[in-house]
Amino acid sequence: MNQKIWVGTNWKMTKTISEGLAYTEELVRISKKVSNNIELFIIPSYTALTSISELTSQSRIHIGAQNMHWEDSGAYTGEISPRMLDEIGIEIVELGHSERRQYYKENDADINKKVHAALRYDMKPLVCIGENIVEKKNNISKETLAAQLKVCLKDLTKEEASSVMIAYEPVWAIGENGIPADSGYVAEIHAFLREELIQLFGEVGSDIPLLYGGSVNHENIIEYIDIVDVNGLFIGRSAWETERFEEILRKLENHLYN
Numbered sequence: 001m002n003q004k005i006w007v008g009t010n011w012k013m014t015k016t017i018s019e020g021l022a023y024t025e026e027l028v029r030i031s032k033k034v035s036n037n038i039e040l041f042i043i044p045s046y047t048a049l050t051s052i053s054e055l056t057s058q059s060r061i062h063i064g065a066q067n068m069h070w071e072d073s074g075a076y077t078g079e080i081s082p083r084m085l086d087e088i089g090i091e092i093v094e095l096g097h098s099e100r101r102q103y104y105k106e107n108d109a110d111i112n113k114k115v116h117a118a119l120r121y122d123m124k125p126l127v128c129i130g131e132n133i134v135e136k137k138n139n140i141s142k143e144t145l146a147a148q149l150k151v152c153l154k155d156l157t158k159e160e161a162s163s164v165m166i167a168y169e170p171v172w173a174i175g176e177n178g179i180p181a182d183s184g185y186v187a188e189i190h191a192f193l194r195e196e197l198i199q200l201f202g203e204v205g206s207d208i209p210l211l212y213g214g215s216v217n218h219e220n221i222i223e224y225i226d227i228v229d230v231n232g233l234f235i236g237r238s239a240w241e242t243e244r245f246e247e248i249l250r251k252l253e254n255h256l257y258n
């Protein structure tokens with residue numbers, strides 16, 4: 001197997017600048033031994049972005065921001081604009097994470113504006129979608145996900161869509177109380193998302209990376225990465241220490257490329 005995969009971590013609100021720098025120095029060292037088929041990325045907190053992007057500029061690690069406003073500038077206290085992220089060379093913007101949706105009431109229409117804004121600045125939107133436990137229990141996961149995809153990606157040209165990445169993160173699988181999703185279920189959902197993307201964007205939809213996230217760890221990564229339509233993994237807790245992240249990377253590498 002020779003296909004590229006995306007593997008990265010969302011630090012959420014965990015690391016200070018000094019902690020982030022120590023982590024990143026170590027990850028730069030680790031990354032030198034990782035196959036070029038693995039696109040590595042980290043999504044630090046805003047305060048650490050400038051120093052971390054300087055540190056990684058000569059490395060193969062991609063840097064992302066955890067959120068962004070859609071306007072270039074304006075009276076939006078507490079927000080960060082695409083222009084500001086562009087200035088420090090940010091390549092990826094994570095949009096619509098379930099914690100943003102849950103605690104800050106972000107909705108698909110807002111996320112769509114942010115996707116367009118990111119693309120205007122040549123940043124890669126990493127759009128997070130996922131059903132919650134009530135939607136799953138009511139058997140409307142697919143309807144929910146189809147609607148999220150459709151609205152978040154509204155009015156994108158095929159060319160623009162080719163720069164987007166999607167992370168499927170079932171809300172009930174994320175974080176401390178998350179229950180890791182069954183790999184059969186992930187396979188079914190990713191196949192469905194792939195079909196939806198092809199419906200929306202034709203052939204381009206076949207190449208949009210579909211990442212899986214939610215309680216991914218060194219024990220379940222192989223099961224997930226073996227799924228045909230899983231093109232990467234988006235990891236929280238299990239990649240917040242470089243030793244554990246390295247273990248995950250080594251396992252993936254041995255399984256896929258050796």
Ligand code: 13P
Binds near residue numbers: 097173178236237
């Ligand atoms: P966990 O891996 O800690 O469940 O978090 C996943 C996540 O939210 C990635 O964005």
